[in-house]
Amino acid sequence: MVIAFSNLHSESGLKSINDHLSRKSYISGDQLKKDDIKVYGEILEQPSSDSYPNASKWYQAVFAKLASSFPGKAVGVIFGSQTAPTIAAAAKKAAKPSDDDIDLFGEETKDEKKAAEAREATKASTKKKVSGKSSVLMDFKPWDDETNMKKLEDVVRSIEVEGLL
Helix, strand or coil: CCCCCCCCCCHHHHHHHHHHCCCCCECCECCCCHHHHHHHHHCCCCCCCCCCHHHHHHHHHHHHHHHHHCCCCCCCCCCHHHCCHHHHHHHHHHHCCCHHHCCCCCCCCHHHHHHHHHHHHHHHHHCCCCCCCCCCCCCCCCCCCCCCHHHHHHHHHCCCCCCCC
16 A cells, blocks of 8 residues: 655644544554655654644654654764754855856866876886796596606606706
């Protein structure tokens, strides 16, 4: 069964959730499911317990279960609507290029050249060095059990090829 809710940021959306939760503990049954998490994520703040008692109770229950699953404070996330005006203004100012920053001819700046040289230096130091040695493995098998293995070893060791040790 698919349950559809309209805009959860408006009073009509919160009312539809409140009405739906009047006969259930959770969105899709009597235990917490992914549907609850999805709806919880769409609601910006806890619904008023006076206006939407069922939705408020549900919101508190989901929050309690999520908070116990993920301990600690959420300090590393800021949503667009929660951004402080000073931070937003500074970000916009930094993002807007001035006329001096526009490079019409594709020339590298001194900083870019230094960064490229540093990358090349680290790339060169991490390359695998060639040892200049080769390893050759030969497997010699006698024709029969009467073959003199000592003589065969002497003949094989007498082979000399330039570059082989």
